[in-house]
Amino acid sequence: MTDLKTELLEVALEAAARAGAFLRDGRPADLGVAATKTSAVDVVTEMDIASEKLITGFLAERRPDDGVLGEEGASTEGSSGITWVIDPIDGTVNYLYGRPEWSVSIAARQGDETLVGVVAAPLRGETYRAVLGQGAFVNDRPAHARVAPPxxxxxxxxxxxxxxxxxxxxxxxxxxxxxxxxxxxxxxxxxxxxxxxxxxxxxxxxxxxxxxxxxxxxxxxxxxxxxxxxxxxxxxxxxxxxxxxxxxxxxxxxxxxxxxxxxxx
CATH class of the missing domain: 3.40.190.80 (D-Maltodextrin-Binding Protein; domain 2)
Structure with a gap:
């Protein structure tokens, strides 16, 4: 299991880094809404779609037997027991408006259990990651929640x-x-x-x-x-x-x- 988790983490980090760099460096100056979902203000941009394609294409190369569940429609069952849960841009409205609070979120699940999670926030210069049972990190520093205040x-x-x-x-x-x-x-x-x-x-x-x-x-x-x-x-x-x-x-x-x-x- 440890070897599997290590591999999944490496794949997630690489996929998130590639998507984050693409979104940071490739954002069109005239970025617009490509579609809407639940309402007129729940938007999808062309970059959401392109980011999901980039991530799923990379996963298909590295882990072809895994399943995928993506926000913008990617859905495959897979045969390995691992499913990748992908948000190609979390914070699409922020991204659309040029605000910095957006991220790429990638998790690997086995059944109902999440084994690996990676969230890349390129405009913060930070990547958050965790492996089940092995702690959490921001870049290479351990991450710790605050002690509960009143x-x-x-x-x-x-x-x-x-x-x-x-x-x-x-x-x-x-x-x-x-x-x-x-x-x-x-x-x-x-x-x-x-x-x-x-x-x-x-x-x-x-x-x-x-x-x-x-x-x-x-x-x-x-x-x-x-x-x-x-x-x-x-x-x-x-x-x-x-x-x-x-x-x-x-x-x-x-x-x-x-x-x-x-x-x-």
């Missing part, structure tokens, strides 16, 4: 969906939460937000509406850095709700979000 001193990250009704309820949750914590941050890339918990730039993060490719790599990185992750009480992170925070803060935030109905629209 709830009222927690800096909490979150995000918003693209459907109007969901966004309205998410705003209601934030309105109730913000008077009771240090502050709220909204970065625009779930993968980066999870990694920010892992490196201590956020105390906690939560969001409703994430997809597997949004959270697979970042969830492992946060956990390997010492954070707890989950959804509603007793559940794993999912599209219903994803939470990441250090022990002691996680439980209180999860309880408050349950009270506020952050898990439904």
């Amino acid at each position: 709830f009222e001193q927690a800096l909490v990250g979150t995000g918003f969906g693209y459907l109007a009704a969901r966004r309205a309820h998410q705003a209601d949750v934030v309105r109730e939460l913000v008077p009771h914590v240090r502050d709220i941050r909204r970065g625009g890339s779930a993968a980066i937000d999870l990694c920010d918990v892992a490196v201590g730039r956020l105390d906690a993060y939560y969001e409703r509406g994430l997809n597997p490719w949004d959270l697979a790599a970042g969830d492992l990185i946060a956990r390997e850095a010492g954070a707890l992750t989950g959804g509603r009480p007793g559940e794993v992170p999912s599209g219903e709700l994803t939470i990441a925070a250090p022990p002691g803060l996680f439980e209180r935030l999860q309880s408050r979000l349950e009270e506020l109905g952050a898990w439904h629209d």
Whole structure:
């Protein structure tokens, strides 16, 4: 298993580096929207599509028997038991507007277990990585979540969906939460937000509406850095709700979000 994890990590790091460099250096000055998904503001650019093709092409060369699940439509079953979960640009709206908070997220899963996660944030000059059971790193430095602060001193990250009704309820949750914590941050890339918990730039993060490719790599990185992750009480992170925070803060935030109905629209 160790040899497998090592190989998967090497492949993920190379794929993320190639895609990150392509996106950083090849962004057209006149970049526009190629398509929309759940709503008119949930966009896909030509670079999302090209980045996913670059990653899946590389994976097909290096690991041809593996399955793939990608945000922009890549889906193959594979026969090896390994599935790559890919977000070719996490934070597409940020990328479209020329903002720096975007990333490439790649995870390798075996069944329901994530073995390897890599999140490359080229405009930060940082790559976050984790292997199950082997800790988390940012570039070559160990990553550690913060020790839990008192709830009222927690800096909490979150995000918003693209459907109007969901966004309205998410705003209601934030309105109730913000008077009771240090502050709220909204970065625009779930993968980066999870990694920010892992490196201590956020105390906690939560969001409703994430997809597997949004959270697979970042969830492992946060956990390997010492954070707890989950959804509603007793559940794993999912599209219903994803939470990441250090022990002691996680439980209180999860309880408050349950009270506020952050898990439904």
